Amino acid sequence: MISRIACSYSHARRRRRVATSAAVLLLLLVSTTATGQEPSARRFRAGAATSNITPPLGELIVGGWSPTPATHIHDELFARCLVLDDGQSRIAMVLVDNVGVLRNVLDHAKRLASTRSGLPAERILVASTHTHSASTARGTNPYDETAPLDDYQTFLAGRIADGIQRAVNNLAPAQIGWGYDFPRTAE
Structure with missing residues:
Protein backbone atom coordinates (compact mmCIF):
# COMPACT_ATOMS: atom_id res chain seq x y z
CA MET A 1 0.00 0.00 0.00
CA ILE A 2 2.77 2.45 0.87
CA SER A 3 4.63 1.88 -2.41
CA ARG A 4 1.39 2.37 -4.32
CA ILE A 5 0.79 5.72 -2.60
CA ALA A 6 4.41 6.75 -3.19
CA CYS A 7 4.10 5.86 -6.88
CA SER A 8 0.88 7.88 -7.21
CA TYR A 9 2.52 10.83 -5.51
CA SER A 10 5.63 10.48 -7.68
CA HIS A 11 3.50 10.23 -10.82
CA ALA A 12 1.52 13.35 -9.86
CA ARG A 13 4.74 15.27 -9.18
CA ARG A 14 6.15 14.19 -12.55
CA ARG A 15 2.98 15.32 -14.34
CA ARG A 16 3.17 18.72 -12.62
CA ARG A 17 6.83 19.09 -13.58
CA VAL A 18 6.14 18.18 -17.20
CA ALA A 19 3.16 20.56 -17.34
CA THR A 20 5.21 23.39 -15.84
CA SER A 21 8.08 22.76 -18.25
CA ALA A 22 5.69 22.70 -21.19
CA ALA A 23 4.10 25.98 -20.10
CA VAL A 24 7.48 27.68 -19.77
CA LEU A 25 8.60 26.38 -23.17
CA LEU A 26 5.36 27.54 -24.77
CA LEU A 27 5.82 30.97 -23.22
CA LEU A 28 9.34 31.18 -24.61
CA LEU A 29 8.25 29.99 -28.04
CA VAL A 30 5.44 32.54 -28.20
CA SER A 31 7.79 35.24 -26.93
CA THR A 32 10.43 34.40 -29.58
CA THR A 33 7.87 34.25 -32.36
CA ALA A 34 6.19 37.50 -31.31
CA THR A 35 9.43 39.51 -31.26
CA GLY A 36 10.67 38.21 -34.62
CA GLN A 37 14.21 37.86 -33.26
CA GLU A 38 16.27 34.79 -33.66
CA PRO A 39 16.49 32.87 -30.37
CA SER A 40 20.30 33.02 -30.55
CA ALA A 41 20.20 36.84 -30.65
CA ARG A 42 18.91 36.94 -27.09
Whole structure:
Protein backbone atom coordinates (compact mmCIF):
# COMPACT_ATOMS: atom_id res chain seq x y z
CA MET A 1 0.00 0.00 0.00
CA ILE A 2 2.77 2.45 0.87
CA SER A 3 4.63 1.88 -2.41
CA ARG A 4 1.39 2.37 -4.32
CA ILE A 5 0.79 5.72 -2.60
CA ALA A 6 4.41 6.75 -3.19
CA CYS A 7 4.10 5.86 -6.88
CA SER A 8 0.88 7.88 -7.21
CA TYR A 9 2.52 10.83 -5.51
CA SER A 10 5.63 10.48 -7.68
CA HIS A 11 3.50 10.23 -10.82
CA ALA A 12 1.52 13.35 -9.86
CA ARG A 13 4.74 15.27 -9.18
CA ARG A 14 6.15 14.19 -12.55
CA ARG A 15 2.98 15.32 -14.34
CA ARG A 16 3.17 18.72 -12.62
CA ARG A 17 6.83 19.09 -13.58
CA VAL A 18 6.14 18.18 -17.20
CA ALA A 19 3.16 20.56 -17.34
CA THR A 20 5.21 23.39 -15.84
CA SER A 21 8.08 22.76 -18.25
CA ALA A 22 5.69 22.70 -21.19
CA ALA A 23 4.10 25.98 -20.10
CA VAL A 24 7.48 27.68 -19.77
CA LEU A 25 8.60 26.38 -23.17
CA LEU A 26 5.36 27.54 -24.77
CA LEU A 27 5.82 30.97 -23.22
CA LEU A 28 9.34 31.18 -24.61
CA LEU A 29 8.25 29.99 -28.04
CA VAL A 30 5.44 32.54 -28.20
CA SER A 31 7.79 35.24 -26.93
CA THR A 32 10.43 34.40 -29.58
CA THR A 33 7.87 34.25 -32.36
CA ALA A 34 6.19 37.50 -31.31
CA THR A 35 9.43 39.51 -31.26
CA GLY A 36 10.67 38.21 -34.62
CA GLN A 37 14.21 37.86 -33.26
CA GLU A 38 16.27 34.79 -33.66
CA PRO A 39 16.49 32.87 -30.37
CA SER A 40 20.30 33.02 -30.55
CA ALA A 41 20.20 36.84 -30.65
CA ARG A 42 18.91 36.94 -27.09
CA ARG A 43 20.15 35.47 -23.87
CA PHE A 44 17.72 33.53 -21.69
CA ARG A 45 18.18 34.10 -17.97
CA ALA A 46 16.48 32.73 -14.87
CA GLY A 47 16.64 33.62 -11.21
CA ALA A 48 15.11 31.88 -8.21
CA ALA A 49 14.66 32.69 -4.54
CA THR A 50 12.60 31.65 -1.55
CA SER A 51 11.08 33.78 1.17
CA ASN A 52 10.13 32.35 4.54
CA ILE A 53 6.45 33.13 5.12
CA THR A 54 5.96 31.09 8.30
CA PRO A 55 3.43 32.92 10.48
CA PRO A 56 4.02 33.35 14.21
CA LEU A 57 2.88 30.68 16.65
CA GLY A 58 -0.73 31.08 17.66
CA GLU A 59 -2.02 31.63 14.12
CA LEU A 60 -4.84 29.26 13.25
CA ILE A 61 -4.02 26.14 11.25
CA VAL A 62 -6.90 25.73 8.84
CA GLY A 63 -7.99 22.80 6.77
CA GLY A 64 -9.99 20.84 9.29
CA TRP A 65 -13.49 21.40 10.60
CA SER A 66 -12.22 23.35 13.58
CA PRO A 67 -9.05 25.43 13.08
CA THR A 68 -6.61 25.25 15.98
CA PRO A 69 -3.80 27.62 16.96
CA ALA A 70 -0.29 26.53 15.98
CA THR A 71 1.78 25.47 18.99
CA HIS A 72 4.95 24.44 17.13
CA ILE A 73 6.50 24.64 13.67
CA HIS A 74 7.05 21.27 12.00
CA ASP A 75 8.12 22.70 8.63
CA GLU A 76 8.55 26.31 7.63
CA LEU A 77 6.42 27.78 4.86
CA PHE A 78 7.82 29.51 1.80
CA ALA A 79 7.03 31.68 -1.18
CA ARG A 80 9.08 30.15 -4.00
CA CYS A 81 9.87 32.69 -6.70
CA LEU A 82 11.10 32.16 -10.25
CA VAL A 83 11.89 35.03 -12.62
CA LEU A 84 12.43 34.33 -16.33
CA ASP A 85 13.92 36.85 -18.75
CA ASP A 86 14.39 36.25 -22.49
CA GLY A 87 16.05 39.58 -23.20
CA GLN A 88 12.79 41.17 -24.34
CA SER A 89 10.38 40.49 -21.51
CA ARG A 90 10.52 39.35 -17.93
CA ILE A 91 7.97 37.38 -15.90
CA ALA A 92 7.78 36.18 -12.31
CA MET A 93 6.01 33.10 -10.99
CA VAL A 94 5.49 32.62 -7.27
CA LEU A 95 4.16 29.58 -5.42
CA VAL A 96 2.99 30.30 -1.88
CA ASP A 97 2.64 27.62 0.83
CA ASN A 98 -0.81 28.70 1.94
CA VAL A 99 -4.37 27.45 1.82
CA GLY A 100 -5.65 30.63 0.21
CA VAL A 101 -4.63 34.22 -0.41
CA LEU A 102 -7.11 36.98 -1.15
CA ARG A 103 -6.83 39.02 -4.34
CA ASN A 104 -6.16 42.25 -2.44
CA VAL A 105 -3.16 40.65 -0.70
CA LEU A 106 -1.79 39.47 -4.05
CA ASP A 107 -2.40 42.87 -5.63
CA HIS A 108 -0.52 44.53 -2.76
CA ALA A 109 2.37 42.05 -3.18
CA LYS A 110 2.49 42.74 -6.92
CA ARG A 111 2.53 46.51 -6.39
CA LEU A 112 5.38 46.18 -3.88
CA ALA A 113 7.33 43.87 -6.19
CA SER A 114 6.76 46.14 -9.17
CA THR A 115 7.98 49.19 -7.25
CA ARG A 116 11.06 47.37 -5.96
CA SER A 117 12.06 45.46 -9.09
CA GLY A 118 10.58 47.39 -11.99
CA LEU A 119 8.75 44.24 -13.10
CA PRO A 120 5.22 45.16 -14.27
CA ALA A 121 2.53 43.81 -11.93
CA GLU A 122 0.69 42.19 -14.85
CA ARG A 123 3.74 39.99 -15.48
CA ILE A 124 3.64 38.46 -11.99
CA LEU A 125 1.74 35.21 -11.43
CA VAL A 126 1.10 34.05 -7.87
CA ALA A 127 -0.45 30.69 -6.98
CA SER A 128 -1.10 28.92 -3.71
CA THR A 129 -0.30 25.30 -2.82
CA HIS A 130 -3.63 25.15 -0.97
CA THR A 131 -2.10 23.24 1.92
CA HIS A 132 -4.47 22.30 4.71
CA SER A 133 -1.62 22.16 7.22
CA ALA A 134 -0.85 25.85 7.47
CA SER A 135 -2.33 29.21 8.26
CA THR A 136 -4.45 31.18 5.84
CA ALA A 137 -3.97 34.63 4.41
CA ARG A 138 -7.69 35.15 3.96
CA GLY A 139 -7.99 37.41 7.01
CA THR A 140 -10.79 37.56 9.53
CA ASN A 141 -13.47 38.12 6.90
CA PRO A 142 -12.50 36.27 3.72
CA TYR A 143 -15.53 37.64 1.86
CA ASP A 144 -14.55 41.30 2.29
CA GLU A 145 -11.62 42.08 0.02
CA THR A 146 -11.95 45.78 0.81
CA ALA A 147 -11.00 45.31 4.48
CA PRO A 148 -7.54 46.57 5.48
CA LEU A 149 -4.82 43.92 5.46
CA ASP A 150 -4.09 42.30 8.79
CA ASP A 151 -0.54 41.82 10.14
CA TYR A 152 0.05 38.43 8.50
CA GLN A 153 -1.36 39.56 5.14
CA THR A 154 0.94 42.60 5.16
CA PHE A 155 3.90 40.39 6.16
CA LEU A 156 3.07 37.88 3.41
CA ALA A 157 2.77 40.54 0.69
CA GLY A 158 6.14 41.99 1.72
CA ARG A 159 7.84 38.59 1.73
CA ILE A 160 6.46 37.75 -1.73
CA ALA A 161 7.83 41.06 -3.03
CA ASP A 162 11.18 40.39 -1.30
CA GLY A 163 11.42 36.98 -2.96
CA ILE A 164 10.68 38.39 -6.41
CA GLN A 165 13.35 41.08 -5.95
CA ARG A 166 15.91 38.49 -4.83
CA ALA A 167 15.02 36.29 -7.82
CA VAL A 168 15.60 39.30 -10.10
CA ASN A 169 18.94 39.88 -8.38
CA ASN A 170 19.80 36.20 -8.99
CA LEU A 171 19.15 36.30 -12.75
CA ALA A 172 21.86 34.33 -14.55
CA PRO A 173 22.23 32.66 -17.97
CA ALA A 174 20.08 29.55 -18.02
CA GLN A 175 18.85 26.73 -20.20
CA ILE A 176 15.57 24.88 -20.09
CA GLY A 177 15.42 21.13 -20.12
CA TRP A 178 13.15 18.40 -18.94
CA GLY A 179 13.12 14.70 -18.47
CA TYR A 180 11.22 11.95 -16.82
CA ASP A 181 11.92 8.80 -14.93
CA PHE A 182 9.91 5.75 -14.11
CA PRO A 183 9.69 4.79 -10.44
CA ARG A 184 11.45 1.60 -9.61
CA THR A 185 9.07 -1.02 -8.32
CA ALA A 186 9.83 -3.96 -6.11
CA GLU A 187 9.57 -7.22 -7.95
